Structure formats: C-alpha cells, structure tokens
Amino acid sequence: MKLVDSAYVSQKTGKRWIPVIGLEVHCQLKTRTKLFCSCEYRFGASPNSLTCPVCTGQPGALPVLNEEALVLAVRAALALGAQIASASRFDRKNYFYCDLPKGYQISQFDRPYCKGGGIELSSGRRVRLARIHMEEDAGKAIHDRGEFTLVDLNRAGVPLIESVTEADLESAAEAQEYLSALKEILQYTGASDCDMEKGSLRCDVNVSVHPPGERWRTKVEVKNLNSFRYVGAAIEHEIARQVAAYESEDPAQYPVQETRLYDPQRNQTRSMRGKESAHDYRYMPDPDLPLVQIDAAFLERQRAHLPELPAARRERYEKQFGLTALEAGVLASERAVADYFEAVTRASGRPKEASNWIQNELLRWVGDAELGVTRFDELQLRPSELAEVIELVEKGTIPNQAGRKLLREMAKSGRPAKLLVKELGLEQVQDLAQIEEWCRTALVGKEKIIADVKAGKDAALNALLGPVMKLSGGSANAALVRETLRRLIAQMG
Amino acid sequence: MRSYAELDALALREETVSGRRSAAQNVAECFARIEALDRELGVFLSTERARAEQRATELDAGRAHGESAGALFGVPIAFKSNFCLEGFESNCGSKILAGWRAPYTATVAQRLVDAGAIPVGMTNMDEFAMGSSSENSAFQLTRNPWARERTPGGSSSGSAVAVAAGMVPLAFGSDTGGSVRQPAALCGIHGFKPSWGRVSRYGLVAFGSSLDQISPFARSVRDLELAMQLISGRDECDATCMDLDALQPIVPDDEQSLAGVRIGVPREYLPASLPAEVAREVRAALAVLQRLGAEIREVSLPHTEYAIPCYYVVAMAEASSNLARYEGVRYGARVEGSGSLQSMFAATRGAGFGAEVKRRILLGTYVLSEGYHDEWYGRALKVRSLIARDFEQAFEEVDLVAGPTSPTPAFALGERSSDPVAMYLADALTVPANLAGLPAISTPCGFTSSAPRLPIGLQLIGPMRADARVLRVARAFEAATEHAQQRPPLATGAAR
Numbered sequence: 001m002k003l004v005d006s007a008y009v010s011q012k013t014g015k016r017w018i019p020v021i022g023l024e025v026h027c028q029l030k031t032r033t034k035l036f037c038s039c040e041y042r043f044g045a046s047p048n049s050l051t052c053p054v055c056t057g058q059p060g061a062l063p064v065l066n067e068e069a070l071v072l073a074v075r076a077a078l079a080l081g082a083q084i085a086s087a088s089r090f091d092r093k094n095y096f097y098c099d100l101p102k103g104y105q106i107s108q109f110d111r112p113y114c115k116g117g118g119i120e121l122s123s124g125r126r127v128r129l130a131r132i133h134m135e136e137d138a139g140k141a142i143h144d145r146g147e148f149t150l151v152d153l154n155r156a157g158v159p160l161i162e163s164v165t166e167a168d169l170e171s172a173a174e175a176q177e178y179l180s181a182l183k184e185i186l187q188y189t190g191a192s193d194c195d196m197e198k199g200s201l202r203c204d205v206n207v208s209v210h211p212p213g214e215r216w217r218t219k220v221e222v223k224n225l226n227s228f229r230y231v232g233a234a235i236e237h238e239i240a241r242q243v244a245a246y247e248s249e250d251p252a253q254y255p256v257q258e259t260r261l262y263d264p265q266r267n268q269t270r271s272m273r274g275k276e277s278a279h280d281y282r283y284m285p286d287p288d289l290p291l292v293q294i295d296a297a298f299l300e301r302q303r304a305h306l307p308e309l310p311a312a313r314r315e316r317y318e319k320q321f322g323l324t325a326l327e328a329g330v331l332a333s334e335r336a337v338a339d340y341f342e343a344v345t346r347a348s349g350r351p352k353e354a355s356n357w358i359q360n361e362l363l364r365w366v367g368d369a370e371l372g373v374t375r376f377d378e379l380q381l382r383p384s385e386l387a388e389v390i391e392l393v394e395k396g397t398i399p400n401q402a403g404r405k406l407l408r409e410m411a412k413s414g415r416p417a418k419l420l421v422k423e424l425g426l427e428q429v430q431d432l433a434q435i436e437e438w439c440r441t442a443l444v445g446k447e448k449i450i451a452d453v454k455a456g457k458d459a460a461l462n463a464l465l466g467p468v469m470k471l472s473g474g475s476a477n478a479a480l481v482r483e484t485l486r487r488l489i490a491q492m493g
Numbered sequence: 494m495r496s497y498a499e500l501d502a503l504a505l506r507e508e509t510v511s512g513r514r515s516a517a518q519n520v521a522e523c524f525a526r527i528e529a530l531d532r533e534l535g536v537f538l539s540t541e542r543a544r545a546e547q548r549a550t551e552l553d554a555g556r557a558h559g560e561s562a563g564a565l566f567g568v569p570i571a572f573k574s575n576f577c578l579e580g581f582e583s584n585c586g587s588k589i590l591a592g593w594r595a596p597y598t599a600t601v602a603q604r605l606v607d608a609g610a611i612p613v614g615m616t617n618m619d620e621f622a623m624g625s626s627s628e629n630s631a632f633q634l635t636r637n638p639w640a641r642e643r644t645p646g647g648s649s650s651g652s653a654v655a656v657a658a659g660m661v662p663l664a665f666g667s668d669t670g671g672s673v674r675q676p677a678a679l680c681g682i683h684g685f686k687p688s689w690g691r692v693s694r695y696g697l698v699a700f701g702s703s704l705d706q707i708s709p710f711a712r713s714v715r716d717l718e719l720a721m722q723l724i725s726g727r728d729e730c731d732a733t734c735m736d737l738d739a740l741q742p743i744v745p746d747d748e749q750s751l752a753g754v755r756i757g758v759p760r761e762y763l764p765a766s767l768p769a770e771v772a773r774e775v776r777a778a779l780a781v782l783q784r785l786g787a788e789i790r791e792v793s794l795p796h797t798e799y800a801i802p803c804y805y806v807v808a809m810a811e812a813s814s815n816l817a818r819y820e821g822v823r824y825g826a827r828v829e830g831s832g833s834l835q836s837m838f839a840a841t842r843g844a845g846f847g848a849e850v851k852r853r854i855l856l857g858t859y860v861l862s863e864g865y866h867d868e869w870y871g872r873a874l875k876v877r878s879l880i881a882r883d884f885e886q887a888f889e890e891v892d893l894v895a896g897p898t899s900p901t902p903a904f905a906l907g908e909r910s911s912d913p914v915a916m917y918l919a920d921a922l923t924v925p926a927n928l929a930g931l932p933a934i935s936t937p938c939g940f941t942s943s944a945p946r947l948p949i950g951l952q953l954i955g956p957m958r959a960d961a962r963v964l965r966v967a968r969a970f971e972a973a974t975e976h977a978q979q980r981p982p983l984a985t986g987a988a989r
Contacts, residue, residue, distance in 0.1 A: 053596060053597045058595075059575075059590070059593075060583075060599060061597075061695070061696075062695050097834070103817020149834065280863045282814070284811070289732055
C-alpha cells in the first residue's frame with residue numbers, strides 16, 4: 001500500500017499533489033591520478049599546476065584509462081547492488097566551453113559500465129538506480145576576476161561516476177535520506193570522499209508534480225545544489241512553485257521542460273535554459289579508447305574487497321553489542337569510525353564503553369583547532385590506546401574525569417598513557433588523610449547541607465561531592481570521598 | 494662512393510657507422526640538398542638546422558667514445574607537420590596553429606631519435622591532413638619533382654617529396670584515407686600504411702582517429718621494414734596500440750620467389766574508366782608477380798563503390814570532434830571577437846581554419862546531430878563493417894589484394910581544387926584499407942609513356958596484422974623491377 005503522507009498539500013486549494021523526484025549525483029573517485037593521465041589531483045592546489053599534455057588537450061595527446069578508477073567505480077557499483085556490464089564503452093560528449101580542453105568530455109552514453117542497483121530507505125521503500133557511468137570532470141572557469149575569465153585545468157580529467165536514480169523519490173526528506181545513504185556507501189567502499197564543500201559530490205534533481213492517480217507531468221531539472229540542505233530546500237521550493245503554477249489554471253504559467261538554477265540566497269530557482277536551447281551533444285564512440293572489458297575474475301577480486309556496509313553494521317552493533325539504534329547509527333555512518341569502534345571493542349572487550357568514549361570524546365574532537373583534526377581518521381590515537389584508557393578507568397586506577405584529560409593529552413602529544421598518568425598525577429588518591437583534609441575544607445560553612453544529611457537526606461551529600469573533587473583536581477576516589485563525608489558529618493555534634 | 498641522395502637509410506647508416514661518413518656530414522649534405530631544391534619544391538614548413546647539427550655532433554662524439562650505433566645512426570629524417578616533436582613547429586599546415594611549438598614528443602619520433610635518427614624539419618601538408626594535393630596547406634604548395642606544375646599528392650605532400658627528391662632517405666606521414674600511399678604513388682617512392690593499432694598515434698595530431706595511422710615513406714622496401722621494426726609495438730600512452738605479431742625481417746634468400754602466394758585483383762579496382770596507362774602498368778606489375786611464382790586471381794569487393802561516402806562521413810564526424818579543441822583558449826591563434834566566449838571561439842575558428850577544414854567540420858557536425866545521427870553516422874558505421882567483411886571474404890581465397898594506388902597519375906595543381914568531390918575521388922582506392930584497418934603499401938610499378946613522365950603506383954593490401962606479408966611481396970617485386978630506382982629530373986646546385 002502506498003503511503004499518502006508523501007503527498008504535497010496545497011495551502012491555497014487544499015488539493016493533494018504527488019511529487020516525482022529523481023537525482024543525478026556526480027561523485028569524484030578517490031584515485032591517486034586522473035582518469036586518463038598520470039596527473040595527481042589535490043583540491044586547492046595552485047591553478048594549472050596539476051596538468052599535462054593529455055588533460056590540457058594538447059594536439060596529438062591521447063587518453064589511457066586509469067585502472068584504479070575502474071576498480072573504485074566497480075566497487076561502488078557492487079556496493080550499490082548494480083550489474084556490471086562485461087563490456088562498456090567511452091563516448092565523446094561534444095560541446096564548447098572554456099573549461100573543457102578537448103571540446104568534448106569523455107563520458108559513457110549508451111553503454112555505461114553498470115545498470116540497476118539501488119538503495120533502501122528507512123521507510124522500506126527502494127530507490128532504484130537506472131545506471132552509473134564513468135566520465136571525466138571539466139576544469140574550472142573563474143569569472144569574478146576583473147574583465148578576464150580565468151581557466152584552471154587542475155580538475156580537468158578527474159574521474160567521476162554519475163549515478164542516476166529512477167524517479168522513485170517523493171519528497172525532499174527522501175532525497176536527503178537517499179543522498180546520505182549513497183554518501184555512506186561510497187565512502188565505505190573507499191570510492192569517494194563525497195565532500196560537497198570540495199565539490200567531490202554534486203547533485204542535480206529532476207522534479208515534477210501531478211495529482212494523485214494522474215499521469216506524470218513535465219519535469220524540471222534543478223542544478224547548483226552545493227549541500228544536502230540546499231537539495232532539500234530546492235526540491236521544496238520547486239514543488240511549491242510547480243503546484244502554484246498548475247493551480248493558477250493558466251496554461252501559459254504551467255511548468256515547461258527546462259533547466260533551472262537554485263539560488264540559495266533567495267531560496268528560489270530561476271530558469272537557466274529551456275528545452276529548445278538544450279545542447280545537442282553529438283555523442284560518438286571515442287575511437288581513442290578500446291571497449292572496457294570486465295571479466296568474472298576481476299569482479300570477484302573487487303567483490304572480495306567490499307567492506308561490510310553501513311546498514312549491515314548498524315544491525316550487527318545492535319544485536320551483537322547491545323547498542324541502541326542511535327548509538328549504532330552514529331558509529332556506523334562513517335567507515336573510519338566504525339572500524340575504529342570495532343578495533344577498540346576487540347582490544348578492550350567493552351563495546352558499550354568503547355561506544356561511549358568514541359561518541360562523547362573522540363567524535364567531539366573533530367574540528368577542534370587545538371588538536372588540528374578536521375577528520376576522524378586524522379586523530380593521532382590508536383584504538384589500542386583508547387582501550388588502555390578504558391581499562392584504567394574501569395579498574396578504578398584513574399577517575400573518569402582524569403581519563404578524559406589523559407585521552408586528550410595522548411591525542412595531543414602522542415605520548416603513552418602510563419607516562420602521562422604519572423606526569424599529570426592522574427592516579428586516584430586513596431590516601432584517607434588527604435581525602436579527609438579536602439572534605440573538612442569543603443564542609444566549612446555548609447551547616448544547611450550537614451543538617452539535611454543528618455536528617456536522612458542522603459542525596460544532599462552530592463552537593464558536597466563536587467567541591468571536594470574540585471579541590472582534589474579530579475583525582476580523589478569518589479567512593480572514598482562519599483564515605484569520608486558521611487563519617488565526618490556523623491561525628492559532628 | 495655513392496652520393497648522399499642515392500643512398501637508402503640502411504646504406505647511409507652503414508657508411509656512417511663504418512666511418513666512411515659522419516653524422517655531421519650527412520646533416521650538411523641534407524641541408525645542401527634542401528637549400529638547392531626546396532625553394533622550387535616547397536617541401537619544408539620549417540627546418541631545424543641548428544638542432545640537427547648539434548644532434549649529429551653528439552652522435553659522432555658518442556661514436557668516437559665507443560657508444561653503440563643505433564639502427565638509424567646518423568640518418569636525417571623528416572616529419573609531416575602534424576607530428577609533435579618538442580620544440581618543433583607542429584602547425585598542421587594550418588593558420589590556427591601557426592607558430593605553435595609542441596610541448597612534448599610523439600612516441601614514434603622518440604623511438605626514431607633513440608635509434609640515432611636526426612630530425613631535420615617539418616614538412617608541408619594539406620591542412621590537418623585534409624586533402625590530396627597540398628593545395629589545402631595554409632602556407633605553400635608542394636610540387637611534384639617529376640613535373641613541377643603537378644601535385645605530389647597529399648596530404649603528406651612534403652614528406653613524400655623530401656624522400657623522392659633525395660633530401661632525406663626516410664620520412665614520416667600519416668595515412669587516414671591514403672595520405673601516404675597516394676603521394677608515394679604520385680612521386681615514385683614506397684609508402685606503407687601499417688595495420689591500425691600496430692603503431693602508436695601518441696603525438697600525431699588527430700584527424701580521423703579510427704582511421705589515422707603513422708606511415709613511413711622510403712626509397713627501398715627494406716627501409717620501410719626497418720622503420721616498422723623501430724616504430725611498432727605497445728605504447729603506454731596509446732590505449733589502442735597493441736603488440737601485434739612481431740615484424741620479422743624478410744628472409745633474404747627466398748626473396749625472388751613468390752611461389753604459393755595467391756594475389757587477388759578486385760574487379761572493382763580495375764574499372765573500365767581507369768586511364769589506360771595506369772591499367773597497363775598495373776597489369777604489367779601483376780604479370781611480374783605471376784612470373785615470380787604468385788597465383789593471380791580475380792576477386793570481388795562488392796561494397797567498394799560505397800567506400801568514399803562511408804569514409805567521408807566517418808572521417809568528417811571524427812574530425813568535427815577532434816578539431817573542437819582549436820578555439821583559442823590554450824594555444825594557437827586567438828581572435829577576440831565581440832567579447833563573449835562564444836564569439837571568441839567563432840572568430841578564432843573562422844579566421845584560423847581554411848575552407849576545406851570548415852567544410853568537413855560542418856558536415857561532420859551535421860552527420861552527428863540529433864535526428865541525423867542514425868541516418869548518416871550510424872549508417873556509415875554499418876557500411877564500414879560491410880567493407881571490412883568484403884576483405885575478410887576475399888582473404889579466405891587469397892593472401893593479398895592488389896590494384897592501383899591512385900586512379901590517375903599526378904594531376905595538375907589547380908585542376909581539382911575547386912571541385913571537392915573530384916578531389917575526394919583521388920582516394921577511392923586507398924580509403925577501403927583505412928576503413929578496414931588493413932596494412933597496405935604503394936610501391937612504384939611504372940611510368941606514363943606520354944609526357945610528362947609520371948610515376949604509377951601498385952597497391953598491395955593484406956589481411957589485418959599481415960604487415961610483414963605485404964612488405965615481403967613488395968620487396969620481391971622491387972627486386973625484380975627497376976621502377977623504384979628511377980629518380981626524378983632534379984637540377985641541384987651540385988649538378989649545375
């Protein structure tokens with residue numbers, strides 16, 4: 001049965017409209033070199049510093065397929081459940097632009113390397129993929145530098161895979177969920193960083209709306225969506241715009257087949273080009289590249305490299321380790337985190353604690369300027385080291401508070417736990433005389449609390465715990481402090 | 494001692510290695526020859542004398558220090574201007590690339606240089622290899638050394654004449670639809686187009702990529718064999734270049750006998766309309782082959798009449814895409830236009846390309862356009878496979894196919910330049926081998942008897958990868974005849 005809550009309800013007329021949405025996602029493959037030459041690619045490198053005769057389209061230069069790109073493309077496709085073609089072909093997509101060095105883009109047209117596959121949403125509904133194909137990226141034209149347009153060809157020739165969904169999505173939320181899942185899978189397989197800010201993931205959407213039970217209507221393509229948030233906002237805006245256009249009941253206002261650009265500042269879309277000015281790309285097979293042949297042995301090798309995917313891990317973390325769905329979801333969403341969690345769990349035998357420490361400490365350090373860490377996998381802390389700290393805390397060698405301090409110090413300095421525990425004096429103080437002295441200091445002037453405790457309100461004791469721990473610099477054994485406070489209060493007249 | 498201009502590359506190399514000559518002397522004689530003749534013949538678009546002299550000095554010095562001598566040690570060679578050699582002007586006979594010096598070196602050129610050859614300059618050509626006469630060069634005409642008012646053929650016009658006129662023993666061109674075989678025939682020398690995929694195209698400026706093949710010109714078949722041994726084989730910079738079966742040298746003691754070789758003569762290649770002199774010399778050549786032991790049979794290649802339209806659709810489609818990169822952004826000429834990017838592209842291409850190139854880009858764009866793609870380009874691809882199948886069927890019965898290279902001897906400059914279709918028909922017998930990717934040679938087989946005395950070429954076409962077989966038969970034919978020893982009447986400074 002079809003859920004009705006994905007329908008869009010017009011505010012003006014109260015009518016229901018069914019949105020039909022498809023996504024085209026371009027994603028940069030994480031190869032060492034470009035798709036058809038041996039140039040490296042790094043985001044932000046000095047303009048035109050990563051180029052050669054092939055990727056600048058010098059006369060006479062020829063493309064040669066980068067095997068690593070094929071490997072990553074195939075792994076991504078396998079992880080998405082697609083069928084890989086035993087032979088596929090590169091074609092030329094011909095158009096003129098200053099950032100396109102050869103006057104054509106090498107892409108795949110009618111024989112893409114894979115078809116089918118898809119992603120299941122949390123609702124249980126499946127978003128089918130029509131196809132995925134490989135292609136090379138264009139360079140960058142920079143228009144805002146005075147009277148000139150500048151061209152940077154570093155990005156020209158960087159490998160992309162373009163995945164195209166069937167029009168199976170019905171809302172902005174579904175589109176965003178699909179994108180998150182796609183991103184997770186592509187990151188997990190090591191195919192891509194999927195970093196939208198660096199342009200390694202780009203998304204175009206196709207949107208149309210129709211009344212329930214009626215035929216699909218004209219679709220509109222929306223481009224320039226640089227974040228998941230914009231994808232959602234653009235879809236919502238576009239649905240509303242199209243519904244309003246139809247409800248005007250003036251056919252002149254009805255949506256036309258066109259490409260629109262999303263403007264995030266104004267949260268609206270505007271027409272970029274109509275159907276009549278759509279490019280005729282004059283596709284033709286690229287005679288410089290032989291058919292891409294993929295045999296069963298190659299496929300098996302790539303399949304063997306596929307990691308356990310996020311959905312499977314989530315389920316396993318809940319069942320095997322007793323984590324909550326939320327905890328499992330956070331840990332599994334990024335492969336580096338999930339792999340780290342599993343390594344800590346293996347080393348410590350304490351999945352729950354490993355999960356808590358990773359989520360409460362390590363994940364919060366990402367983006368911390370003091371640690372200089374912008375990604376989880378940049379953390380300078382081995383899983384065995386976190387396991388060691390967990391052990392120290394669980395065995396009571398150091399207090400929880402001290403464990404956090406220790407862990408951060410280890411990540412910062414890279415020095416071993418044992419040394420730092422000594423240096424920073426983090427071991428729990430079990431010396432009764434010392435604890436008694438801190439407790440006496442903390443009790444001064446707290447007659448009200450003392451009276452409450454005497455009257456049997458044991459909870460009032462908690463108000464004293466903090467000041468004592470503070471005096472001890474977090475090093476006092478909490479159980480001993482509690483015991484000592486009770487004893488001292490009892491001894492008071 | 495025979496003079497520089499009389500020696501083939503192998504003989505020149507032997508004399509140089511043995512110390513009877515030096516590389517420096519070869520370069521000096523080469524340039525003396527160029528100076529004496531080039532004003533009249535229009536062979537070179539640019540020469541690189543200083544580079545050549547320096548290279549010769551290095552080679553001679555290396556030799557004096559006991560370094561081993563490469564297979565082309567000290568041999569001056571020339572390249573068509575669509576080869577990239579770092580620092581050389583590779584202008585493709587086009588204004589749009591005038592002054593453009595290549596930033597890298599073609600694989601083939603590098604292999605030749607590594608073997609001790611000395612590049613002396615870049616030769617004239619029809620613009621972007623589109624033409625059969627040199628008349629489409631943006632810069633100059635090249636003249637036939639046998640008759641100055643006639644074409645040397647094209648598009649590799651300059652390289653053919655450089656060899657025919659004794660400026661260099663070995664030169665390189667590209668053959669997309671006959672651009673090496675046809676000028677070889679019209680100039681009385683050998684020109685060999687290898688199987689597509691045997692020789693790397695990296696660094697050859699593309700015209701019709703699925704048809705283009707780097708091809709050598711020489712005055713002896715053994716020089717072609719040597720050149721092929723040096724330039725063949727896998728190249729990591731060209732994904733379509735393969736290690737086909739190795740080209741073994743021809744066994745010398747057997748070269749006179751062609752016993753057991755079956756040669757097919759397609760009836761479509763000797764139509765009634767063929768000029769009598771061409772038919773006569775080709776039939777005489779077939780008689781020679783028969784005398785050498787070959788069996789001559791008639792065969793049929795029924796789709797031959799569609800080869801020209803098919804070829805032009807495929808070649809123009811590919812050219813329209815290959816030539817899209819010349820828009821003035823990164824290299825070559827730029828004309829600013831009225832301010833927009835599109836107008837710069839249009840103005841640059843409008844001013845930079847000649848009429849024939851524009852015609853082909855327009856037609857190529859048309860045949861790939863939505864709505865016309867299947868009817869033109871798609872259908873041409875189907876015809877192309879029929880033409881290849883014709884050959885496959887013929888090669889079930891025969892080992893080689895033979896016929897004229899060009900339907901006519903050298904025609905007069907200006908005679909066809911206003912009639913593109915008449916010009917296209919000059920390729921009627923050469924394009925089938927390109928469409929099917931087959932190895933083919935043009936080898937001298939006679940002369941017209943009426944004045945002026947003009948060379949006529951015999952074409953031998955082999956099955957895919959059978960390059961060695963084609964060269965083997967050409968060598969036997971060469972040994973049995975005197976045609977390839979004939980030299981054009983040239984008045985050099987030395988002779989005067």
